Amino acid sequence: MARSTLLFLSGLLASAAPVVYAQQFGGTLGEVSAESVLSSSGSPSSSSSSSVSTSSSSSTNSNFTSSSTSTIDLAAIGLHTLAKANGLLFFGTATDTNLFNDSAYMQIVNDRNMFGILVPENSQKWQPIEPTQNNFQFNNSDRVHSLANSNQQMLRCHTLTWFQQLPAFVTTTAWTRATLTAAIQTHIANVVGHFKGACYSWDVVNEALNDNGTFRNSVFFQTLGTDFIPISFLAAAKADPNARLYYNDFNIEFDNNKTAAALNIVGLVRRAGARIDGVGFQGHMTTGQTPSRQAMANVFRKFTALDLEVAITELDVRQTSLPPSTAQQAQQATDYVSMVGGCLDVDGCVGVVAWEYTDRYSWIPSTFPGTGAACLFDENLEPKPAYTAVASLLAAKATGVPAGATIAGIGAGLTNSGAGGAGNGGGVSGGAGVNTNNNGGSPSTSSGTGSNSGSQGSQGSTANIPSAEFIGNFGGRPGLVAASSVNGANAGGGSNSGSSSSSASGSTSTASSSSGSGGAYGY
Numbered sequence: 001m002a003r004s005t006l007l008f009l010s011g012l013l014a015s016a017a018p019v020v021y022a023q024q025f026g027g028t029l030g031e032v033s034a035e036s037v038l039s040s041s042g043s044p045s046s047s048s049s050s051s052v053s054t055s056s057s058s059s060t061n062s063n064f065t066s067s068s069t070s071t072i073d074l075a076a077i078g079l080h081t082l083a084k085a086n087g088l089l090f091f092g093t094a095t096d097t098n099l100f101n102d103s104a105y106m107q108i109v110n111d112r113n114m115f116g117i118l119v120p121e122n123s124q125k126w127q128p129i130e131p132t133q134n135n136f137q138f139n140n141s142d143r144v145h146s147l148a149n150s151n152q153q154m155l156r157c158h159t160l161t162w163f164q165q166l167p168a169f170v171t172t173t174a175w176t177r178a179t180l181t182a183a184i185q186t187h188i189a190n191v192v193g194h195f196k197g198a199c200y201s202w203d204v205v206n207e208a209l210n211d212n213g214t215f216r217n218s219v220f221f222q223t224l225g226t227d228f229i230p231i232s233f234l235a236a237a238k239a240d241p242n243a244r245l246y247y248n249d250f251n252i253e254f255d256n257n258k259t260a261a262a263l264n265i266v267g268l269v270r271r272a273g274a275r276i277d278g279v280g281f282q283g284h285m286t287t288g289q290t291p292s293r294q295a296m297a298n299v300f301r302k303f304t305a306l307d308l309e310v311a312i313t314e315l316d317v318r319q320t321s322l323p324p325s326t327a328q329q330a331q332q333a334t335d336y337v338s339m340v341g342g343c344l345d346v347d348g349c350v351g352v353v354a355w356e357y358t359d360r361y362s363w364i365p366s367t368f369p370g371t372g373a374a375c376l377f378d379e380n381l382e383p384k385p386a387y388t389a390v391a392s393l394l395a396a397k398a399t400g401v402p403a404g405a406t407i408a409g410i411g412a413g414l415t416n417s418g419a420g421g422a423g424n425g426g427g428v429s430g431g432a433g434v435n436t437n438n439n440g441g442s443p444s445t446s447s448g449t450g451s452n453s454g455s456q457g458s459q460g461s462t463a464n465i466p467s468a469e470f471i472g473n474f475g476g477r478p479g480l481v482a483a484s485s486v487n488g489a490n491a492g493g494g495s496n497s498g499s500s501s502s503s504a505s506g507s508t509s510t511a512s513s514s515s516g517s518g519g520a521y522g523y
C-alpha cells in the first residue's frame with residue numbers, strides 16, 4: 001500500500017473519529033452503544049490481505065464523489081480507529097522529541113486514526129526528568145504531552161521507579177531506608193503531580209523482576225527490599241488519583257516464573273494498602289517465539305481475574321536475521337496477530353502500544369546487533385505485512401467482514417455486503433464502529449447485511465467534538481468511562497484501591513508452568 005493512499009484515507013477519516021470516541025465513552029452524541037456496534041464474533045481471518053473491493057458510492061459527499069478509488073484498503077483506516085471499533089481504548093506508539101523534526105515520521109504519529117495514544121519513549125524517565133536531586137526538567141516530556149494534546153491523543157506515562165536511565169545521584173548516593181524512600185516520594189510527587197490529569201496511566205514500577213522471577217538487585221531493592229514497590233504506588237496514587245497505575249514488565253507473556261512473580265507483585269502492592277490498576281505486558285517479542293493467541297489470552301486472564309486491566313505496552317517483534325525473507329515477514333505478521341488477537345479476546349485488555357511504529361527508529365538494532373525489522377512499518381515508513389495483518393484482524397473482528405471480502409457502499413461507511421456482522425451504517429451523527437468515513441451516517445440503521453446506501457448526514461456534526469479520552473475523562477471513575485469501552489474491566493473502577501485481601505492470595509497461588517520459554521529479550 002502506498003503511503004499516499006494511507007494518508008489520503010486517513011485524512012478523509014479524521015473528522016469522524018471524535019464521534020466514535022464520544023459514543024464509546026458514553027457521550028450524548030450517539031445512541032449506538034459500543035456493544036451494539038461491536039458485536040464482533042467469529043474468528044478473524046488470518047489473511048494478510050486487507051484490500052476490499054467497493055462499488056461506487058451513491059454518496060453526495062464531495063469527498064467521495066471526487067474519488068475514483070474502487071478499492072478500500074482496510075488497513076488504511078488506521079489502527080486506533082480500528083482498535084476503538086473493537087472496544088479497545090487505544091492503539092498507540094512510543095515517540096519522543098528527538099524525532100519531532102522528521103516530518104514524514106511525524107505525519108503518521110500525528111494521525112489520530114492511526115495512533116490514539118502516545119508514550120514518551122524516554123523523556124519521562126528519571127534521568128532526563130530529575131537529572132540532579134530536586135531539579136526537575138519537564139521541557140521534553142511537556143512537548144510530547146503538548147503534541148498529544150494538540151492531536152487529541154491520549155498519553156501513557158512512562159516510567160517512575162525503574163533500574164535503568166537513573167541519574168547519578170540515585171545510583172551513587174549512600175541511601176538509608178528513610179532517605180531513599182523520601183527521594184522516591186519526592187520524585188513521584190513532582191513528576192506525577194506535574195502531569196496530573198494528563199496521563200491515562202503511569203508505569204509506576206518498571207521491570208522489577210529478573211527473568212527467573214526473582215527481584216532485580218536494583219538500588220531500590222538493595223535499600224528497601226520489595227517495599228519500594230508499594231512506596232511507589234502509594235506516592236503515585238496520592239499525586240494523581242485518576243491515573244491508572246501499572247506494573248510494567250517484559251517476558252511475562254509466557255506463563256512462566258516471571259509471570260507468577262508479576263502476579264505476586266499485584267498482591268504485594270495491595271497487601272500494603274496501595275492501589276494498582278493494571279499490568280503492562282511490554283511485548284518485546286521475537287519472530288517464531290511468540291505465544292499463540294490463545295496462550296497470550298490465557299496469561300492476560302490470570303491478571304484480569306484479579307480485577308486488573310492489562311495492556312500491551314511496548315510491542316515489537318524482532319527478526320533474528322536481516323533482511324527478513326518473505327517467510328520471515330509472514331511469521332512476524334502471525335506473531336503480531338497473536339499478540340493483538342490475545343488482547344482482543346480478553347475483557348480487560350484495554351489496548352496496544354507499538355514501541356516505535358517504524359524500523360527507522362526502533363531501539364532493537366542497537367541493543368541486539370544483527371536483529372531488527374521489528375516494527376509495523378519499515379524504515380521508509382511503508383506498512384509491512386505485519387501492519388496489514390493487524391489492521392485486517394481488527395477490521396474483520398469489528399465488522400464481521402472477513403479480510404478480503406467485498407464491501408459495498410463506502411458512502412455510508414464500511415458496510416457489510418459480504419458477511420453481515422456489526423451493521424455499520426447506523427449511528428446518529430456519523431456512523432459507528434468502523435464507520436469512519438467522513439460523511440455522517442444515515443440515522444437509519446443498517447442490518448449489517450447488504451450494502452448500505454444510506455444518505456449522507458451532516459458533516460458538521462462531527463466537527464470539534466472533544467473526545468472524552470482527550471479531555472481527561474478516561475481517568476474518571478466511576479462512571480465516566482463506559483464499562484463497555486474497556487470491556488468491563490473498569491466497571492466500578494476505582495474500587496481497586498484497598499481491595500487488597502481478595503487479590504493477595506490469588507496472586508501467589510497461581511502456579512507457574514516454568515516453561516522457561518521466552519527470554520527473548522533481556523538486559
Ligand code: 9MR
Pocket residue numbers: 121122164165206282314363
Ligand atoms: O526505547 C528506549 C530506548 O530509546 C532507550 O535507549 C532505552 C534506555 O534503556 O529504553 C528503551 O525503552 C525501554 C522502555 O523504556 C522499557 N522497556 C524496555 C524498552 C526497550 O529497552
